[in-house]
Amino acid sequence: xxxxxxxxxxxxxxxxxxxxxxxxxxxxxxxxxxxxxxxxxxxxxxxxxxxxxxxxxxxxxxxxxxxxxxxxxxxxxxxxxxxxxxxxxxxxxxxxxxxxxxxxxxxxxxxxxxxxxxxxxxxxxxxxxxxxxx
Amino acid sequence: xxxxxxxxxxxxxxxxxxxxxxxxxxxxxxxxxxxxxxxxxxxxxxxxxxxxxxxxxxxxxxxxxxxxxxxxxxxxxxxxxxxxxxxxxxxxxxxxxxxxxxxxxxxxxxxxxxxxxxxxxxxxxxxxxxxxxxxxxxxxxxxxxxxxxxxxxxxxxxxxxxxxxxxxxxxxxxxxxxxxxxxxxxxxxxxxxxxxxxxxxxxxxxxxxxx
Numbered sequence: 318x319x320x321x322x323x324x325x326x327x328x329x330x331x332x333x334x335x336x337x338x339x340x341x342x343x344x345x346x347x348x349x350x351x352x353x354x355x356x357x358x359x360x361x362x363x364x365x366x367x368x369x370x371x372x373x374x375x376x377x378x379x380x381x382x383x384x385x386x387x388x389x390x391x392x393x394x395x396x397x398x399x400x401x402x403x404x405x406x407x408x409x410x411x412x413x414x415x416x417x418x419x420x421x422x423x424x425x426x427x428x429x430x431x432x433x434x435x436x437x438x439x440x441x442x443x444x445x446x447x448x449x450x451x
Numbered sequence: 452x453x454x455x456x457x458x459x460x461x462x463x464x465x466x467x468x469x470x471x472x473x474x475x476x477x478x479x480x481x482x483x484x485x486x487x488x489x490x491x492x493x494x495x496x497x498x499x500x501x502x503x504x505x506x507x508x509x510x511x512x513x514x515x516x517x518x519x520x521x522x523x524x525x526x527x528x529x530x531x532x533x534x535x536x537x538x539x540x541x542x543x544x545x546x547x548x549x550x551x552x553x554x555x556x557x558x559x560x561x562x563x564x565x566x567x568x569x570x571x572x573x574x575x576x577x578x579x580x581x582x583x584x585x586x587x588x589x590x591x592x593x594x595x596x597x598x599x600x601x602x603x604x605x606x607x608x609x610x611x612x613x614x615x616x617x618x619x620x621x622x623x624x625x626x627x628x629x630x631x632x633x634x635x636x637x638x639x640x641x642x643x644x645x646x647x648x649x650x651x652x653x654x655x656x657x658x659x660x661x662x
Binding site for chain 1: 530534537538540541544556557558561562564565568569572576579642643646647648649650651652653
């Protein structure tokens with residue numbers, strides 16, 4: 318067999334292995350759709366986080382008792398999961414901390430930014446937020 | 452007229468005039484032409500006793516082949532690049548570095564690489580099969596300058612990849628960073644670049660007139 322034919326076969330084997338292993342590692346289209354829906358849920362929770370900050374500023378720094386929309390604060394587009402209709406959960410943990418939760422389908426695959434103020438708890442499907450009145 | 456054209460014209464006229472190749476070689480050498488230039492000019496004509504002298508086949512450029520081979524070598528380059536990057540992602544996931552925050556698999560990168568491979572590699576196979584068939588039908592196709600240029604540029608890039616890989620391995624070894632993760636990545640580059648190199652060695656092996 319010619320060297321170029323052998324090399325082409327070797328490349329074909331490598332490509333087949335890489336595509337197979339890649340699909341096995343990240344999942345197929347079903348997994349991809351779950352991740353897209355989870356990214357939307359995460360984006361919604363981040364908007365709700367800004368809504369909470371706005372409500373808190375309007376109340377002199379105190380965390381609100383519930384998620385509401387006011388004349389001053391109407392940042393969030395959605396208060397419920399657009400795919401299941403289940404309401405997003407606002408859970409006040411203390412005077413300086415709260416969490417926002419959603420029904421994530423594949424939380425371990427979700428790539429989210431976390432920092433000193435915001436952590437993501439994949440087991441609970443919640444953003445855990447430390448509130449510092451601005 | 453370019454110097455090479457003047458030289459070719461002189462050689463042709465001298466052969467028609469019945470001068471021997473040694474005479475022509477000597478005259479050109481005395482005039483300052485290098486041995487390589489003289490040999491190239493003389494080799495353009497067959498050494499058969501026939502008048503007028505018979506030209507040897509020369510490399511040629513064709514727009515249709517430029518399209519075919521540029522697409523083919525771009526497909527091969529995209530395949531090699533994305534194959535390597537996909538394996539890098541998998542290695543980062545399977546051999547995590549505890550101090551590297553990028554150990555988690557980047558699903559988007561993996562999906563892009565898969566999408567590119569699924570399109571470009573079959574395209575390469577298809578174009579390669581066409582090129583092989585065309586060369587079998589008409590051996591003159593092998594003289595295509597475009598084919599040779601693209602082949603040598605890709606060969607050059609594959610060789611650079613292998614040399615860079617070797618340098619990185621030696622550096623990592625000297626700095627004490629030769630981890631399993633790094634070794635696996637270096638191996639990936641070596642295997643992919645080696646396959647590309649082997650492909651073109653096979654492609655160019657039977658082209659003595661490659662220029």
